[in-house]
Amino acid sequence: GSVVIEDRVILAGQVGLADNVTIGEGAIIGARSGVMSDVPAGEKWFGYPAMRGREFLRSMMTLRHWASKNDAADREGESQAGSLQRDVRPRRSR
Numbered sequence: 299g300s301v302v303i304e305d306r307v308i309l310a311g312q313v314g315l316a317d318n319v320t321i322g323e324g325a326i327i328g329a330r331s332g333v334m335s336d337v338p339a340g341e342k343w344f345g346y347p348a349m350r351g352r353e354f355l356r357s358m359m360t361l362r363h364w365a366s367k368n369d370a371a372d373r374e375g376e377s378q379a380g381s382l383q384r385d386v387r388p389r390r391s392r
Contacts (some may be wrong), residue, residue, distance in 0.1 A: 304339065313348075328354075 299317025303309070307321050310329035321327065322339030332346040342351035349357070 301315045301317070303322040304321060304323040304325075306324045307342050308326045309315075310320075310327060310331070312330045314332045315321070315328050316334045319333055320336045321333070322337055322341070324340045325337045326342045327333060327337065327348060328342070328344035330349065331344055331348040333343065333348045333381075337348070342353060343349060344354040345357070
């Protein structure tokens, strides 16, 4: 299959293009993106698989949000585990 790359397109480094896609005039594809479908003229696409710029940014922000929640839960779990260990320690007999 062939790929059609129209005028004034920017393909950043290490971009991959699937067979039979068209990259519209003036489109920009971000580095290390994998384009699986046609990109309309003038749009910015990023990611693997490549998606519209706003979608990509929204998904990255969502990932960061969930990662920070996960980190907070891990810290909370470690804190609770530490207090449980203190509570369960055997007492010394006198």
